[in-house]
Amino acid sequence: MNWLVEIVLYLLLLTTALLALSVRDLLAGAAAATAFTFTMALLFISMGAIDVGFTEAVVGAGIVGVYFFAAIYQTSRGTRD
Amino acid sequence: MTHKSVSIIILVASRALARVIQLFGIYVIIHGHYSPGGGFQGGALLAAGVILMRMAYGREASQSEVSTGAAIPLASIGALLFAGTGLITLAFGGHYMDYGAVPVPGIEEPIVRYYGILLVEFGIGLAVMTVLVAIFDDMLSVPPEERVEGGAPDESSDPVPVERRNPMTR
Numbered sequence: 001m002n003w004l005v006e007i008v009l010y011l012l013l014l015t016t017a018l019l020a021l022s023v024r025d026l027l028a029g030a031a032a033a034t035a036f037t038f039t040m041a042l043l044f045i046s047m048g049a050i051d052v053g054f055t056e057a058v059v060g061a062g063i064v065g066v067y068f069f070a071a072i073y074q075t076s077r078g079t080r081d
Numbered sequence: 082m083t084h085k086s087v088s089i090i091i092l093v094a095s096r097a098l099a100r101v102i103q104l105f106g107i108y109v110i111i112h113g114h115y116s117p118g119g120g121f122q123g124g125a126l127l128a129a130g131v132i133l134m135r136m137a138y139g140r141e142a143s144q145s146e147v148s149t150g151a152a153i154p155l156a157s158i159g160a161l162l163f164a165g166t167g168l169i170t171l172a173f174g175g176h177y178m179d180y181g182a183v184p185v186p187g188i189e190e191p192i193v194r195y196y197g198i199l200l201v202e203f204g205i206g207l208a209v210m211t212v213l214v215a216i217f218d219d220m221l222s223v224p225p226e227e228r229v230e231g232g233a234p235d236e237s238s239d240p241v242p243v244e245r246r247n248p249m250t251r
Contacts, residue, residue: 050117058122062129063213066136070220073082 006046013039024079026072034065083224085139095137103130110206114198120205127206128213135217152215159208166200 016039020032037060044053086092106126113119134143147155167178175182180197181190 054117055122055125058125058129063125063132066129066132066217067220070082070217074220074223 002046006043009039009043009046013043025077026079027069027077030065030068030072033068034061037061037064082136083139083221085142086137091137095133099130099133102133103127106130106206106210110202111199113202114195120202121209123202124206124209125213127210128217131210131214132217135214135221140218140221147211147214149215149218152211152218156208156211156215159204159206159211162204163201163208164204166197166204170197 013036016032016036020029020036023029023032038057041053041057041060044056103126106123106129108123109116109118109126110120110123113123131143131146134146140149166180170179170182171177173182173184178197178201180194183193183197185193
């Protein structure tokens, strides 16, 4: 049963990573990166590293995502390349 | 982000949620001995609560949580609390952060270690919370409508008002 959850988490990890790299909208990219971080935290917890997963969830999904949004707020939302 | 939100849903929900996040942060700091977590995680949770109020209510309305000018001095106090607790144990002849070396009359040695670790966790939590809030304040120190496109303002150009736009729209 545990391996089934882990396979779902790995698929979600791959999906959010590819989405964060390929999307043109920077705000959507930052949200996808935050979702990637939270999935990574769930994977850490499923491997038994509770402390690492907790730190990853708090810092990655809570603080760094907000910093990404603040940086986008100060610049522009679309890419120009 | 820099001004008060116009949505009543965001205002009420963030006001309710920020207190729960901060209460959980205090729980994580105090229970750092026994359970996962500690000063860093609890401080980051406290900072997340403050930043949520900053984002919903704007900077001026949320100064009573952690004011912008007091962030860096509070971080210095937290770092001093962290390092100073370790240095006090050196003064009593122990190793760095060997809390059991401090002779407190009437208290057993394990209890002294308990309170020493708790003091260090409080110092880490205070430093991490205020530094994260200070980084957020510095990133949003210039509101987008006062920003001049294309770098520094030019003195010779005529004072055309900067086009007001919402940066979260394309």
